[in-house]
Structure formats: C-alpha cells, structure tokens
Amino acid sequence: MIDAVRVYLKTLQDTICTAIEKADGQQTFMQDDWQRDGSGGGGGRTRVLTDGAVFEQAGVNFSEVSGDDLPASATASRPELAGRSFKAMGVSLVIHPHNPYVPTSHANVRFFIAEKEGEEPIWWFGGGYDLTPYYGFKEDVIEWHQTAKSACDPFGDEVYPRYKKWCDEYFFLKHRNETRGVGGLFFDDLNEGGFEQCFEFLQAVGDSYIKAYLPIVNRRKDTVFGEQQRDFQLYRRGRYVEFNLVYDRGTLFGLQSGGRTESILMSLPPLVKWSYNWSPEVGSAEAELYETFLKPQDWLELL
C-alpha cells in the first residue's frame, strides 16, 4: 500500500517539476534530499525553482515522515487518533509567479497511516488544490473549477460540490473575512470505498493540477504590468503568509511534527508587503478582487 503511494507521489513530483520548468523556459529546480533529525524517521526531496522567467519561486516537495505520536493538527476532527504512531507522505507545492496577473497556486496530496498495537491500522488520504489570483478573471476561475470538476466526476456527482465547499471553508481567513482565493478542491480523512478507489481519486486530483494551472499561466504571463500591480501583488501575498502561519494545518503539522522548516516554509512568498489599513480604490481592479473573487460562490453556475 505504502510503496504504491510512494511511487505515485514521487512520479507526480517529477511530472509537475518538468511541466513547471517547461512553462518557465529559463530556470530549473534545484533539489535538496534531506533526512529527518531527532525523533521519528523519514525525510524528503525538496525542489525549489527561483528567479525564473515566469516563476519568482516554485517549491514542489515530496516528504515522508513517521513518528510515535500523531500531532493534534493532523487529527483536528478525529481526536481518537491522537497519540497513535503514524506514517505520512505527500507532495506539497506552492507556485509564486512574477507577473501579478498570474495567480499563485497550491496543491497537496497526502497519505496517512495511524497505528496502535493490537488494533487495525487506520489509513486515509487528503489533498486538493486552490488558486489565489491578484487580479481576477472569470474565464480563468471557471476553467480552473471545470478541470477540478472533471477530475472528481468519475467518482460521483456529489464529489466536486462537496470538496469545492470544503475548500472554500478551509482556505478562509477569519480575521479578514476573506477567502484565500477562488478555491478549488480540499478533502481529508478519505477512506470510504476502499483503498483502491481512494488512491485512484488521489491520482485523479494530483494528475489534474497541472492541467488546471498551466493554461492560466500561459494566458496571463505576458500581460504588461506596472508598479501598482506589483505592489498589490506584494500586499496580497501578505494574506498568503497570514493564512499559512495562522491557519494552515499542513504548515502547523509540519512544524509540530519536527519537519524540515525550510521545506515547510518554502510556501511563503519571496517578497511581501504589509501596509497599515490599506484598502483599494472604489471601482478599481483591485477592489474587484475583494468584491467579486474573494467570496465563496458557485463558479460553474456562471457558465
């Protein structure tokens, strides 16, 4: 079970990195293989591309960790699992483009097994992807969600609406009353229907990420922008930092489980601004992001 998932995840990391390099056309990923220090085993393969033609920073990580005591952040909704020994592996990525008209994107696919002597192991999958535009284009958002829906549909009509809603709820900054972006898919604790079907769903999600993201990158990467758009991008990246450090379960799990800090925090943008009490001009493209795009809604209803 574990071996099959590991092979898939490492291949997915390869496939995504190759596609991102091709889309960038200038820079390639550097790789850090790391072993975990201290208690627990595991390690990972961290890949980072910086200062590309298209991507300011792209981090695509594979990691596999185990431990004697599943951290609270991994079991928020299932406290009965706390204290079990665990194995976790996943691919996690965040792509920060240069051009403010190209959205930031994030994807994660993960597999957990929690074990306890004398009891059956409990396994589950989790993952998803979400899109964070700085300037909103309905066309992009609809395409993103269509690709997500197409990945889900073979597994049942209820799958896309359920994980789309979960994504909106998960990537929400309560202290800002804003979504992180325009959402996508989020699922966790998935073990219904047996291992084979769950694993197939994970692969459908993992494989569809690049198909969902790259067309948007290619459509927007040559849009001319100026200082105002760059400033807004840097400002909005602050929200990304706020989400990841205050709320994100993956980040907190990584830091709590003694993961490799530099691999976990490669999700943070390379350059960020905070401006006290800033708000966009009424009627501006920046205001439209808040008014139209940072609110959960049924994007495919617009079709």
Add this chain to the structure above:
Amino acid sequence: MIDAVRVYLKTLQDTICTAIEKADGQQTFMQDDWQRDGSGGGGGRTRVLTDGAVFEQAGVNFSEVSGDDLPASATASRPELAGRSFKAMGVSLVIHPHNPYVPTSHANVRFFIAEKEGEEPIWWFGGGYDLTPYYGFKEDVIEWHQTAKSACDPFGDEVYPRYKKWCDEYFFLKHRNETRGVGGLFFDDLNEGGFEQCFEFLQAVGDSYIKAYLPIVNRRKDTVFGEQQRDFQLYRRGRYVEFNLVYDRGTLFGLQSGGRTESILMSLPPLVKWSYNWSPEVGSAEAELYETFLKPQDWLELL
C-alpha cells in the same frame, strides 16, 4: 482600579509617540480611533507612523476590549479562567526602523480582569519589552538589559533575572531553534503583593522602554549601510512575522477575541523577504548574529 490603569496607559501611549516622533524628526503618527464591532465592547486608539526619516513603520496602540468568554490564548497557564467574562486593556507597540543597524523593538503593558458571577474578580498585569537586532552590538544589548534591570531592581533582586529568563523562553522560535532577538523582560499573571505594587511595577516597565530603546536608535541610525545589510534586514524580518503569527499570545488573543485586525497586525514589518535555505557566510557579521546574539545568555555578566 481600571480607571487609574487606563489613564496611565493612554499617557504612556502619548509619551512614547512624542518621543518616537522627536527621534524620527520627520514624520508624525496618524491616529485611528475605533470601536469594536460585533460581540463584546471596547475599542482603541491606534497610532501609526510610516516612512519616517528613521522609522520605516512604528505602531503604538492603546486598546480596551471586553468579552463574555476569555479566549484560550489569554489563559494558557490558567485553564480555570477560561469562560470567564473579561476586560483587557493595554499598550502594545512595534518599531521597525529603516536602518538595518538599528534593532526592531517591541513593548507591551497590559491589565486583565476576569469576572464570574458570585465570585471575586481576578485581575493581573502582564508586559515587557524585547529587542531584535539585525546586526549585533554587545554595547547596545548590555545597555538595553541594564535599563531593564534598573526598572526591576526596586521590586526585588529576583525580578530582573526571572523576567529576563521568561522573555528568552517566550520569544523563542522553536522551528528555527533561535530566540527572536536578545530579549529583555516578559511577565504575565502578575498579582502578587497587591494591586498598588503591581501597578507600580507595570509603570516602571512602561516608563523605562523609551529610555532603553532611544539611545540605541540614536547611536546606530546614521550608520552607513548597503544592499547586503538591507537584504539581511528584510530576510530577518521574516522571522518576526513567523514568531508573531505562529507563537505570539498577544496576536492570537487579538485575532481570537475579535480585535481589530489592522491594529493587531501593525506589528508585521512593511517589507519582508523569504529565501529558501539561505544561510549567512561563515565569519560574516550576519553569521555573528546567529552565533552570538540569538542564544539566551546573561548579558550583564559581560560587564
């Protein structure tokens, strides 16, 4: 009791803002008076100075909030208080200078009352200040701690060592195995010795902050610096963000208690960099910060 503390805190805010403006010599603070929306009462007086000659951003806030249910972050060490109604007021400030040779500093003084029908109200003070240099100078750090010690000494010989140690423990980034800076004072849950004496101690701490910080500002503000020093400052500011959003009890209390987000997050630096797996060159001034200054130690023993 509350009225006397409120008068002191507002006067302290005035005094500090005047001193910061004078040291800056160019910009003045703008003020936002705000009332709290939603459940609970209260409001505050947020003051922010931006783009000064010396200070890139300085936020000095007074706030007073109340609520029906004391958040967990305020009662980490005293779970028996959770669920009590509360009043909290305080002054909180963070100063981000332009020049990388001038340290960032933070101070906070606060007063809490937790009430429950049919029981005596429980009150306590908390506060302290800490210094976060980008380039370390022993002279500055010793002076900072001497001023802190002088404020504590009238209240007993054990006070400075105790709160100095607490500060080192509190302002610690576990995931980096680094202190946030060179420390100072931190205390919480203070109600030993009666209200009068505790309040006097709070005032001694509050009043000594400007005496501790401004001499360092004035000594370093005209030091010539280049792109390398600026880059290092922006990079190290990332640690400040990491601490405040992952660990800081005041920030989490503010966000959890429905405080005003813009006032709480004025602590975040105006411009920040993250660089994957960056580390300073061996033997450099940047390396010295890590090796010498970001480790808890008895600075006054160096005298």
